[in-house]
Amino acid sequence: MTASSLLGCFLQPAGSTGHTRSVAEPIKRSAQPPPLNGTVITKHKHRASSLAPSLSLTPSVPHPGFSEDRCCSETGELRREREMGRQQQSVCGGAGWWWRAVAWWGAVVLGHLVSHGRAGLLDTNPGLAYNFYRTSCPNAESIVQRVTWAQVAANQALPGRLLRLHFHDCFVKGCDASILLDTAGSEKTAGPNLSVGGYEVIDAVKAQLEQACPGVVSCADVVALAARDAVSYQFKASLWQVETGRRDGPVSSAGNTGSLPSPSAGFGGLVQSFAAKGLDVGDLVALSGAHTIGKASCSSVTPRLYNGNATTVDPLLDSAYAKRLITSCPNPNLTPASPPPASTVDLDAATPFKFDGTYYSNLLNKQGVLASDAALTQNAAAAAMVANLTNSINFYAAFAMSMKKMGRVDVLTLKNGQGKIRTQCRVP
Numbered sequence: 001m002t003a004s005s006l007l008g009c010f011l012q013p014a015g016s017t018g019h020t021r022s023v024a025e026p027i028k029r030s031a032q033p034p035p036l037n038g039t040v041i042t043k044h045k046h047r048a049s050s051l052a053p054s055l056s057l058t059p060s061v062p063h064p065g066f067s068e069d070r071c072c073s074e075t076g077e078l079r080r081e082r083e084m085g086r087q088q089q090s091v092c093g094g095a096g097w098w099w100r101a102v103a104w105w106g107a108v109v110l111g112h113l114v115s116h117g118r119a120g121l122l123d124t125n126p127g128l129a130y131n132f133y134r135t136s137c138p139n140a141e142s143i144v145q146r147v148t149w150a151q152v153a154a155n156q157a158l159p160g161r162l163l164r165l166h167f168h169d170c171f172v173k174g175c176d177a178s179i180l181l182d183t184a185g186s187e188k189t190a191g192p193n194l195s196v197g198g199y200e201v202i203d204a205v206k207a208q209l210e211q212a213c214p215g216v217v218s219c220a221d222v223v224a225l226a227a228r229d230a231v232s233y234q235f236k237a238s239l240w241q242v243e244t245g246r247r248d249g250p251v252s253s254a255g256n257t258g259s260l261p262s263p264s265a266g267f268g269g270l271v272q273s274f275a276a277k278g279l280d281v282g283d284l285v286a287l288s289g290a291h292t293i294g295k296a297s298c299s300s301v302t303p304r305l306y307n308g309n310a311t312t313v314d315p316l317l318d319s320a321y322a323k324r325l326i327t328s329c330p331n332p333n334l335t336p337a338s339p340p341p342a343s344t345v346d347l348d349a350a351t352p353f354k355f356d357g358t359y360y361s362n363l364l365n366k367q368g369v370l371a372s373d374a375a376l377t378q379n380a381a382a383a384a385m386v387a388n389l390t391n392s393i394n395f396y397a398a399f400a401m402s403m404k405k406m407g408r409v410d411v412l413t414l415k416n417g418q419g420k421i422r423t424q425c426r427v428p
């Protein structure tokens, strides 16, 4: 059974607007089990404090009672392939529901057992909700998905770009779309943001939303939804749920981007950057898994390969892999006049476009591209999490939880009475 076939049991059908219950509400037991997806985890009031290898929040693979023939593979996977061919979105259904119910409750119970209530800043709902626009703009999420999917279908670089855009938005003055502003000296002009892209997708989505529901949907929510939809395109179903209700901020300054972590940061520096945003080591490890897709400029990699004119390979890099990087990114100090053959490298050389746990296997094989990737193996607890997340299903669950936390960072909402809805995302 492949990870993607099991994933079919977890995914929320595309086009579904998700449950509208706030995370602060208690779990209600319904006769019919809810779909087994990333939201299962988000229903816990507390998340696991660690993702230790033996304590997975979702059924590990293989899972007793969650075998191939019982879930997707026999019926679901075939059906899935058929339906995906018709561009329909479906999760496993039929007789598989009982096993999903068992696994769902297993996940709930296990989640409570392993959690010990880390009440942190981001555990308090700042005024976001699932399907916030259900009455004010009922088609908002399907419009975002439709436009994003159309663009991603034509450009496979977009999932990486849009996911990074969301991260760089949230880490600088919160998830408030400040990264989109075209004002003088804005965040966009800062060094770490020069290689950020995807703005044109946000513009296209926003234009459609303004036609459907003028002045209702925030640019910050568009960024969060488009990141999810772009990554989820390859699954034709949503890989995680996105809370909405963010409002847009008026300030964007390159001077604020110092809060973005450096690719040359060591483990301690990364932990600090994330802690400053209310995110913990588990979030750091899970969210770094975003580097399972996308590219890095050679300039982000060459410090690990050269020191001045000399080739001095970072000992945390596998030597054969380092040779490949050297071929792609020659020493800029030796060949300043001739541009390198490739100006970028894949962050996940093994499966560059697949959103999966291979990034973590790469790390264990000393094939993480950035020094900050390799740093995750330099701390025992983080390394254990890395090993756990090599399993794609564990990765999807952990990523879904941590994206939800990241999506709450310093948000402006009606609840805190801040922000506005921009009609053009580039204009304050």
Ligand code: HEM
Pocket: 157, 159, 160, 161, 163, 164, 167, 195, 197, 261, 262, 263, 264, 265, 270, 284, 287, 288, 290, 291, 293, 294, 295, 296, 297, 298, 299, 300, 347, 370, 372
């Ligand atoms: C842990 C700290 C992190 C550091 C130091 C870091 C740094 C970087 C750097 C240097 C690049 C390559 C940029 C370039 O050279 O052009 C990159 C790419 C990327 N990052 Fe991160 N990142 C971190 C965490 C994250 C997080 C949390 C996410 C999203 C949740 C993310 C998503 C991405 C994506 C998708 C790309 C590829 C972008 C593309 O293909 O256009 N990163 N990151």
